[in-house]
Amino acid sequence: MALVFLPALARMAVCGGTHGNELSGVYVVQEMERQWKEKGECAWPIPVTTVLSNPRAVKECRRYIEKDMNRCFNRATLSSPITDSSPYEVRRAHELNNLLGPKGSTDAIDLICDLHNTTANMGLTLIHYTTSDWVTLHICKYLQMTCVSVAIEVGPQPHGVVRADIYTIMKEAVDLTIDWIHKFSSGMVFEGGDVEAFRFIKSVDYPRDPETRTLTAAIHPQLQDRDFCLLKRGDPLFLSFSGETVKYEEEEPLHPFFINEAAYYEKEIAFHLGKKMMLTIPSVQVQKD
Amino acid sequence: MALVFLPALARMAVCGGTHGNELSGVYVVQEMERQWKEKGECAWPIPVTTVLSNPRAVKECRRYIEKDMNRCFNRATLSSPITDSSPYEVRRAHELNNLLGPKGSTDAIDLICDLHNTTANMGLTLIHYTTSDWVTLHICKYLQMTCVSVAIEVGPQPHGVVRADIYTIMKEAVDLTIDWIHKFSSGMVFEGGDVEAFRFIKSVDYPRDPETRTLTAAIHPQLQDRDFCLLKRGDPLFLSFSGETVKYEEEEPLHPFFINEAAYYEKEIAFHLGKKMMLTIPSVQVQKD
Incomplete structure (x- = not known):
């Protein structure tokens, strides 16, 4: 099977609270920030930026304040100027684009891991918007192989609730993603194959x-x-x-x-x-x- | 065992949507209103008033708009005059007290069945504020005996979601409560005993x-x-x-x-x-x- 050489992934971000009532990601980010305070640069083998995406919505434990944040990261929204009537989430999306982007530029962060919960019984699900991004598909394959929890049907989580079982699976998936990027950056070859x-x-x-x-x-x-x-x-x-x-x-x-x-x-x-x-x-x- | 004679229960109310994101009660009330439209007075063997308690919160699918409605039915709140700064739920509580009360008066409705959901795994739970109200305790005993679902541990329901299994159990419990009141009003003797x-x-x-x-x-x-x-x-x-x-x-x-x-x-x-x-x-x- 062909071996494809890909650019290094220098920096990654872990984002929680993009929807303010999806609590697992909020607490995964909080725990990573605690680890950072405790251990500094030794916390992870690669540089990781942690972000609480929508702090106002998290505080009010609502999905969003004025506009669903997941609809704010398109190029049209990010390239339009902020006005007095811009919704809170659009303003915040511009801030995050300054922090992690600009989207599509060479300065942009290499991988964003955006953490969500669902009330559906979907276990650990990775959502991709393309079938040709080998990095994210390899991470998916790595999680399927390594993370025993992926194969287990885990209960759904109500919004506004944090369940320890769901939190643990999410934290484990984030840790394994960091682990994959570290191994990849260190020169390890990841074998190709089939991903469902x-x-x-x-x-x-x-x-x-x-x-x-x-x-x-x-x-x-x-x-x-x-x-x-x-x-x-x-x-x-x-x-x-x-x-x-x-x-x-x-x-x-x-x-x-x-x-x-x-x-x-x-x-x-x-x-x-x-x-x-x-x-x-x-x-x-x-x-x- | 002693036989206690109790006053008749002429009227009952079924209230859903007291918390606007607890959807089973909202849809039980909606279905009862549909049955009423279809069958009129034949819908139930006794007169039943159906109420959507907090319509604004239901519309926004939030627990409450300004104040938790479950904290608005105390005598102090109900006897204070409404002012421009009264929260929406306090205004609505006054309206409901006019419709179903006045609380504590002889005009008040005899039994209110207030429908709630929880994200906890509590199955069908009846909450009482006294251990000496024989009517509600007898209804509890009746549900424990009749409603097979009571003994089954049913899944919890996220707020903002309606699950058919939870809806069905709630609807069955309301129907059995109406059934009990009808039999009681018709002169049936209900045997005493132990209630856990x-x-x-x-x-x-x-x-x-x-x-x-x-x-x-x-x-x-x-x-x-x-x-x-x-x-x-x-x-x-x-x-x-x-x-x-x-x-x-x-x-x-x-x-x-x-x-x-x-x-x-x-x-x-x-x-x-x-x-x-x-x-x-x-x-x-x-x-x-």
Whole structure:
């Protein structure tokens, strides 16, 4: 299998509290800052910047104050000037872009690890926006191999709550990511191979009253908590509040995920549907200077 | 065993959305209003008033807008005049007191069934503020006998989420409560006996940083989800974010509940401790006119 040489990763950032009520990341960042105070540069084998992304939302334990921060890091928003009417999160996104970016420039940090929780039963999930970033896919492969917890179905976490089991899995994943980057920077060859992933196909909304837009059904008990399990024609999707079952009617079997995520009610998403795929990634090694 | 004659219960109310992000009650009330539209007076065997307690908080999917509504129904708040600076929930509490009260008067509704959710793994729990209200204790006994779900440990529900399993248990409990009142009003004798309950003893807070007041530990994985299980000296309580275990040090074994309730972080409550007790209740029958 081909060996691909990739640029070194000099700096990484770990961001928690991008959504202020997703508490595991908030406490992972807090613990890393405590470790930094205690041990200084010996805390990690590589330089790590820790960031509490949305401190006001964390303080109020809300997802966001004025605008979902995850929608503030596009180039249009980052290149528009700040005005008096700019939402808090847009201002904060500009600050973070100064700290960690500018996005797309050679000064930008090499890897951002943005920590989130979901009320869905998705275990430890890594979200990628491309299928050709070998570094993040290798980190994914490394976590799947090393982190025993990845294979275990862990409980979902309510927003506004920190569960020790979920915290521990997240902390372990961050530590392993740092570990991978350190080994990679030290010249280790990471063997290529297959990585299982799910490609987003579309979203499905809840059944709603056509006038009031209020929900008329909840996720069916047979679908609840079964993220990434195959959904086939005839399988139950929703149970209406008066007791009727709504079934999956499409021919193509797909894999649902983000099932019953609290923050997606307002986005009119009951769950996403994805297609399982196998990505083949090459072996990688750091470029020599 | 003694037979106690009690006044009839002419009217009851079912209230959902007292906390706007606890969704099961919101949808139980919505479904009951749909049934009322469909069937009118035939919907239930007794007159039932349905109420969405805090519509603004429901709309924003928040626990409350300005003040926790559960703290607004004391006599001091209800008897103070409304001013321009009165919080929204205090105004709404006055409205509800006009609709369902006045509290303590002979015009007041006979039974209010106020529906809540918790992120703790408490199954179906009935909260009483006295050990001598035979009607509510008899309803409790009736639910324990009839409702198979009561004995099953059902999953906790994140705020801002409706789970069909939790919705179904709540709806079943409301239907059985209506059923009990109907049978009682019709003259049925309900046999007395023993009812298991837990008396509140005290609350325990999370370990916190003495300066910032931020949490330094989460509920220990061995305590998480074990509401109502006996806690003995030496059992783990908390796991700090750096990995140390905090143990239960008291001599007296007690029963924890409301373990890791999202809304109690701001109230500085990690869990409550209670003592198991057996209440003996007399047989009851409705008074004849």
